[in-house]
């Protein structure tokens with residue numbers, strides 16, 4: 688096994704969801720910033736980066752947010768809470784940035800690569816992300832995919848639910864990058880979906896279409912913060928070769 692794989696293996700094995708953090712031990716808040724900068728390097732759908740990360744570290748705001756996390760210990764004792772948010776509503780802004788980036792990367796607009804990239808971001812992305820109030824466009828896309836899919840492989844996602852899932856997928860991958868990075872920095876984390884997402888959205892002043900993916904408690908871990916031995920169902924029940 689490569690040295691990097693050994694280090695990674697150790698980090699993956701030692702990471703646990705820790706629910707009680709040490710209030711006295713030193714905590715380097717810069718580790719959170721570094722870890723978030725690593726989080727945004729996670730793979731994400733079409734590189735649209737439809738995510739946001741909100742750091743909460745002042746004692747009063749921590750108390751309020753912990754209350755919104757049903758006063759879970761993982762939130763109440765956290766030295767910092769990071770709210771991971773999915774922002775599918777930002778697609779136009781990201782699309783503009785990506786079109787500019789493609790123009791920079793492919794200065795020769797007549798090249799095949801440039802045309803393909805431009806077609807993707809200028810034509811396909813709006814068709815995928817645009818949606819109307821009743822999601823009629825999403826329904827029509829699904830119908831079209833169904834009929835095209837009768838003859839050949841076809842993507843099947845296209846309605847609002849699919850867009851929401853896509854946003855959560857990408858944001859969750861970033862969250863995992865963040866947690867692994869915090870582990871490498873010597874700190875513990877606990878992802879939480881046990882929260883009042885409506886109140887959290889109001890607390891952060893987020894718009895209607897934004898969605899709270901999870902809140903991650905972090906800080907110096909304690910042994911009593913690990914509630915039980917790690918349990919996983921046998922690999923043979925979840926890992927298959929076809």
Ligand SMILES: Cc1cc2nc3c(=O)[nH]c(=O)nc-3n(C[C@H](O)[C@H](O)[C@H](O)COP(=O)(O)O)c2cc1C
Nearest residue numbers: 702703704706759761877878879880881882901917
């Ligand atoms: C999406 C998600 C939501 C979770 N929500 C909570 C939560 O609200 N409270 C909590 O204590 N743990 C929560 N967890 C942590 C899981 O309970 C934990 O990852 C699982 O029991 C496996 O334990 P391990 O992380 O120590 O390996 C959540 C984990 C994920 C991935």
